[in-house]
Amino acid sequence: MGLKESGSRGARIMAPALVLGVFALAGCSAETTAQWGRLGLPEAASDRARLMGDFWINMWIAALAIGALVWALIGWTVIAYRRRAGDPEAPRQTRMNLPMEVLYTTVPFLIIGVVFYWTIRVQNEVMYNSGKSDVMIDVVGQKWSWTFNYKDNQRLGDPTAGVYDAGTMEQTPTLYLPVNKSVRFTVSSPDVIHSFWVPAFYFKRDAIPGQPTSFELTPTKEGTYAGKCAELCGTYHSLMLFKVKVVSEAEYEQHLKSLADAGFTGSAMGNSDQRDIKGTEIEQEKEGQG
Ligand SMILES: [Cu+2]
Secondary structure (H helix, E strand, O other), rough: OOOHHHHHHHHHHHHHHHHHHHHHHHOOOOOHHHHHHHOOOOOEEEEOOHHHHHHHHHHHHHHHHHHHHHHHHHHHHHHHHOOOHHHHOOOOOOOOOOOHHHHHHHHHHHHHOOOOOHHHHHHHOOOOOOOOOOOOEEEEHHHHEEEEOOHHHHHOOOOOOOOEEEEEOOOEEEEEEOOOOOOEEEEEEEOOOOEEEEEHEEEEEEEEEOOEEEEEEEEEEEEEEEEEEOOOOOOOOOOOEEEEEEHHHHHHHHHHHHHHHOOOOOOOOHHHHHHHEEEEEEEEHHHHHO
């Protein structure tokens, strides 16, 4: 193969890649560029996000460092030990080299050990529960939407009182949260496993039937965020969307009051309560037909 030929082949490969790269960069807004800087994570909106975000970036650095070392070793071996012109045979093959085998068995275990240690440390910090949250919300993931029970008992002066907002496939619900107040979520499901996920909070929790679980976090930035079900739960999984509105405390109170005024008092936990949930008869009709 002549020089000229190999050069033109290189250009054939490089040119489209360059053009694609330029187009990709030109299409980037400042927001997208910032998101690239966070390696894909959205802008953070909760107090647990810094830990998760740092962990995400550090894991990428560790993976790339290991990758670079492995790629360098592969490249070096391929070049230094290649069969040269005139070599009658392949280079000497090495087998059963005990130090080498011990090395490539123990090193991966060490790497996994370090990653495991940091995973547990970060997990413990992210899951930290103060035990005295400002707001309590029972999240119910049900086929095929979300119900948010605001269990703001002290505020309403009645231990059994609360208000709820139940979404349907046709009308996705909106979860209101007061900014800079710690929120204790209890996540449950009456039917199959769903997963409560607000990407901007860097937090996701499965809704497991018969096994309610809790976590705490503090929304730190007012705004409207997307939420979704992160568990492929069935036919209408893709419709299990919701919005999260992080608002001032006054606006939050106002929202609870409007739910109470509309008659959504008490709680709705899916399952037998589903009859109380706006619009679920649509789903029951469908199941009846099927
Ligand atoms: Cu789901």
